[in-house]
Amino acid sequence: MRERRPTLDVSFDGVEVEAFAGESVLQCARRHQIEIPSLCYLEGLSVWGGCRVCVVEVAEDPRPRPACATPVTADMEVTTHSPRLKEYRKAIVELLFAEGNHVCAVCVSNGNCELQDVAVSVGMDHVRYESRSPLRLIDASHPKYLFDPNRCILCTRCVRVCDEIEGAHVWDVGSRGRHAVLTTDLNRPWGESSSCTWCGKCVAVCPTGSLSYQGSAVGEMQHQPDMIARLATARREGEWIDPEEFS
Amino acid sequence: MDESCGKCTPCRAGTVQMHALLDKITSGDGTSRDVRDLENLCAVVRDTSLCGLGQAAPNPVLSTLHYFKSEYDDLIGRTSDVSTGSEASDMSTGSEASDVSTGSEVSNA
Numbered sequence: 001m002r003e004r005r006p007t008l009d010v011s012f013d014g015v016e017v018e019a020f021a022g023e024s025v026l027q028c029a030r031r032h033q034i035e036i037p038s039l040c041y042l043e044g045l046s047v048w049g050g051c052r053v054c055v056v057e058v059a060e061d062p063r064p065r066p067a068c069a070t071p072v073t074a075d076m077e078v079t080t081h082s083p084r085l086k087e088y089r090k091a092i093v094e095l096l097f098a099e100g101n102h103v104c105a106v107c108v109s110n111g112n113c114e115l116q117d118v119a120v121s122v123g124m125d126h127v128r129y130e131s132r133s134p135l136r137l138i139d140a141s142h143p144k145y146l147f148d149p150n151r152c153i154l155c156t157r158c159v160r161v162c163d164e165i166e167g168a169h170v171w172d173v174g175s176r177g178r179h180a181v182l183t184t185d186l187n188r189p190w191g192e193s194s195s196c197t198w199c200g201k202c203v204a205v206c207p208t209g210s211l212s213y214q215g216s217a218v219g220e221m222q223h224q225p226d227m228i229a230r231l232a233t234a235r236r237e238g239e240w241i242d243p244e245e246f247s
Numbered sequence: 248m249d250e251s252c253g254k255c256t257p258c259r260a261g262t263v264q265m266h267a268l269l270d271k272i273t274s275g276d277g278t279s280r281d282v283r284d285l286e287n288l289c290a291v292v293r294d295t296s297l298c299g300l301g302q303a304a305p306n307p308v309l310s311t312l313h314y315f316k317s318e319y320d321d322l323i324g325r326t327s328d329v330s331t332g333s334e335a336s337d338m339s340t341g342s343e344a345s346d347v348s349t350g351s352e353v354s355n356a
Contacts, residue, residue, distance in 0.1 A: 050254045052295045064294055084294075091291040095260035128284055129264045154253065173253070178263050180253035 010076040019072040026054055026067035029080065036080050037089060037118045039096075039207055040155035041068040042225055044232025045164060048156050052092055053118060056080050064088065089122040098129040099178070101136065101150035102208075108221035109209030115153060136181070141191030144214055145203050149181055151210040157225075158182065158202035158211060165232050170196045182210075204228050250300060258301030261292040265308060277323045286312055 005020040012034045019028040024047065029036045040051040049069035056067045059077035064085065067078075079085070096102075096115065104110045136149040159171040159182070170193055174183035184190040203211040204224040212221040234240045248262040268285040271277045289305035289312070296302045312319065 048254075049297065050256065052256050052297070055295050066297075087287070088291050088295050091261075091288065092256050092295065095256055095264060095291075098264065099256075099260040129288075130267055132263065132267075153256075154259070175253075177249060177251035177253045178259055180259065 008072065008074045010072050010074075010078060012078050012080055019076075021072070023072055024068055025056060025058075025065070025070045025072055025076070025078055028072050029067065029078075034080060035121075036067050037121050038068060039114060039118055039153060040157065042157050042161075042205055043229040044236070045157060045160040045205075045228075048160065051096075051153070051155055053089055053122075055085060055088060057082055057085060086123065090124050093119050093122055093124050094127045094129055096153050097124075097127045098131050099134075100152065101131075101133060103150075106218055107151060107209040108212045108216040108218060109151070109223070110219040112219065112222050113209060114207035114223075114225075132178075134178075139184070139190050140214070141189035142193075142196070142198075142214070143191065144198055145190070145200065146212050146214050146216075147182065147184075147190055148210050148212070151208045152182055153208055153210075154180055154182070155207055157205040157207065161201045161205045161228055161232075165228065165235070166197060166199050166201050168195045168197050168199075171202060201228055248304075252298075252300075255295075255297035255301060257292045258296045258298075258304065261288055261296075262301070262304050264288060265292065265305065269308065272319065272322050275322060275324070277319075279323050282312075282319050282323060 005022065007018050007020055009016055010019045010025075010028060011017070012029060012032070017028065017032045026036055026038060026041060027043070036054050036056060038051065038054040040048045041054060047069050049066045052066060054067040055064040056070075057079040058065055058070070059079075093115070097119070102115070104113070104116065107113070110116075138149070139147040154173065156173065159173065162171050163169040170184050170190075172183050173180050174187055175181055185193045185195055190196065203213065205228050206212075206223055207225070209221055230240065248266050251258045251262055253259045265285060265288055268277070268281050268288070272281055272285070285308065289309050292301055293305045293309075296304075
C-alpha cells in the first residue's frame with residue numbers, strides 16, 4: 001500500500017508544483033508531465049546518473065545537476081530548458097552517436113529507438129564530432145537474443161534490471177573509459193552463460209538496438225521498458241501502479 | 248582521457264573528442280570551426296561531468312585557448328571555413344611564441 005508522503009513545493013521554469021519528499025527532480029517532473037529528456041533512467045531500477053542527458057539548472061547551484069539523481073528540496077527552483085542546457089544535451093547526444101557505430105538505416109530499432117527520440121527532442125540534426133569508429137564485435141551466441149555493442153550507449157539499464165529485478169546479474173561493464181564494454185558472466189559469450197535465465201528483461205529495457213531478438217529485421221525490434229517499470233514498481237510498492245504515471 | 252572510468256558520457260566520450268580535435272588542430276589540419284567546437288566541448292565536459300576528473304580535464308585546454316589564442320589562430324592558418332566574427336586577440340602573450348613549430352605547411356588546395 002502506498003503511504004502518504006510528506007510534500008514540499010518546488011518550481012519548474014517558474015511553475016510551482018507539489019513534490020514528494022525523497023523523490024528525484026526527474027520523478028517529480030515526470031509526474032507533472034514536465035519534459036526532461038533522459039536515457040539511462042528507468043523507473044523501477046536504481047538510479048545510474050551516467051548519461052547526463054537529464055541535466056537541469058538549479059537556482060543558486062553553479063553546476064548543472066542530473067535530474068534523475070538530484071533529490072527535491074523545499075522551494076527548489078529548477079530550470080529544465082535554457083539555452084545552455086539545450087546546447088549541452090545536444091552535444092551529449094552527439095557524443096553518443098560519434099562514440100559508437102550507430103547506423104540507423106540497418107538497425108533493428110530504427111524508428112523505435114529512445115536514442116533517436118532523444119536526439120530529435122534535443123534538436124540534433126547532425127553530429128559535429130568525428131566518428132571514432134571503434135571495432136566492436138557482435139555477440140550472436142545466445143539462441144534467443146543478440147547483443148550488438150556498436151549500438152550500446154552504456155546506460156547500464158540491462159545491468160541493473162538483470163541484477164535488481166531478475167536477480168541473475170548476467171551483465172557487467174568491463175574495462176573502463178572509452179574501452180568500457182558490456183560483458184556477460186565472466187566475459188564469456190552470452191550463449192555460454194550459466195546465469196542467464198533467458199527472461200529477456202535486458203532486451204526489454206534497452207533504449208537502442210544493442211539488445212534485440214535474434215532474427216529481427218530492420219526496424220522490427222520493439223522494446224518494452226514501461227512493462228519493466230511497472231513490474232519493478234509493483235514489486236516495490238506492493239500494488240500495480242498505472243504506467244502512465246511514469247511516461 | 249585514458250583515466251576516465253567510463254560512467255558518464257561527457258568524460259568518457261567528450262575527452263576523446265577533445266583529444267581528437269587537439270590532434271587535428273596541432274597537426275595543421277584544424278579549422279576555426281574545430282577551435283570553436285573544442286571550446287564548446289570543453290564547457291560541456293566541465294559542466295556536465297559526474298566527477299572531478301571530467302570537470303577538471305578541460306582546464307588545461309581552456310587555459311591555452313584563453314592565453315595562447317594566437318597560437319591556435321596560427322595553427323588554423325588560412326583554412327577557415329566558418330566566419331568567426333571578431334576574433335581579435337587582446338591578450339598580450341608577453342613572451343615570443345614564434346618557436347612553436349606548426350608542422351606541415353597548411354595547404355590551400
